[in-house]
Amino acid sequence: MPELPEVEVTRRGISPILEGAIVTAVIVRNPRLRWPVPADLQDRLIGQVIRRIDRRAKYLLFNFDHGTLIVHLGMSGSLRIVEGSPPPGPWDHVELVFGHRRLRLRDPRRFGAVLWHEGPIESHPLIGHLGVEPFSPAFGGALLHAQSRGRRSAVKVFLMDNTIAVGIGNIYANESLYRAGIHPRTAAGRITLGRYERLCERIRETLSAALSAGGSSLRDFVGGDGQAGYFQQSYTVYGREGEPCRACSTPVRRIVQGQRSTFFCVRCQH
Secondary structure, eight states: OOOHHHHHHHHHHHHHHHTTOBOOEEEESOOBSSSBOOTTHHHHHTTOBOOEEEEETTEEEEEETTEEEEEEOTTTOEEEEEESOOOOOTTEEEEEEETTEEEEEEOTTOOOEEEEEOSOGGGSTTTTTOOBOTTSTTOSHHHHHHHHTTOOSBHHHHHTOTTTBSSOOHHHHHHHHHHHTOOTTSBGGGSOHHHHHHHHHHHHHHHHHHHHTTOOOOTTOOOTTSOOOOGGGGOSSTTOTTSBOTTTOOBOEEEEETTEEEEEOTTTOO
8 A cells, every 4th residue: 555655755746747737627437436536526626726735644635726636545546647648547547637748546446535625624534633744843752652651552553543643554664663673562551752752763764765765666556757666675574574684684573463464573673
C-alpha cells in the first residue's frame, strides 16, 4: 500500500504541474472504487482551477475555490500525468483533463477513492479524526509518551494508530523501531520518554530517507512521473525474514501483529 512517503512523492511530483491548471474535462470510466465516485463530478470540476494540492495523512487534497477533491490511492493505486491522449489501460478508472495534459488514477484493486467535499476539510469524516503529522512541530516524544500511558498494546500497533499520529505505516514502523532499538512487542505504556524521543527522531529520519529515495516500489506504486521509488533497497528489516541483520548478522525474525507482518532483530531491539 502506498504510505506517507509514496503519497508525498506523488504530491510533490504533480503539484508544480497542476497547481493553477484549469480542468477541461473529467472522465470516469469506472465509478465503483472503495466509495462511488460522485456522479456529478464533471459538473463540479469542469472550468475550475486547482489552487493548491495538499496532503493529509495518505489523502491527497486538490483545493478548488468551491471545495476539495479528496483522492486516496488505496492498496495499489497511483496518479500519473500523461501528455496527449494515449489509450487508457484497463485500470485507469478516473481522469482529469487539463487541455493536452491528463492526470490518471490507475487502481488495479479499486480500493482507492475519489471524493468531493465542500467546507473545511477537517469536517470530513475521513479527515477529522486524524492525528498529527510526523513532520509537524506537534509530533515528538512528549506526545507519544503522553498518549501511551496505561496502554498495554504493543508499540508497533500503537505507532500505526492514525488517531495519534498519521502516516507511520507498516513498512516505516518496522524500520523506525529497528533504528531506535525498540522491540516491536514492547508494551507502548512501558516505554520511557527518552526512548520515545529517540523513536520520533528515527521515524523522521526513516520517512525523510524514503522521500529522498522516491518512496518504495511495492506492488504497482510509482510516482506522479511514472518513476518507481527505490527505498526498498535500503530496508534494514522489512521483508528480510531469515536474512542477517545488517548490524549483528542475527537472522531477522518475522511475527504477525494486528494482521500485519512485523520484522525485527532480537539482538538489536529490546
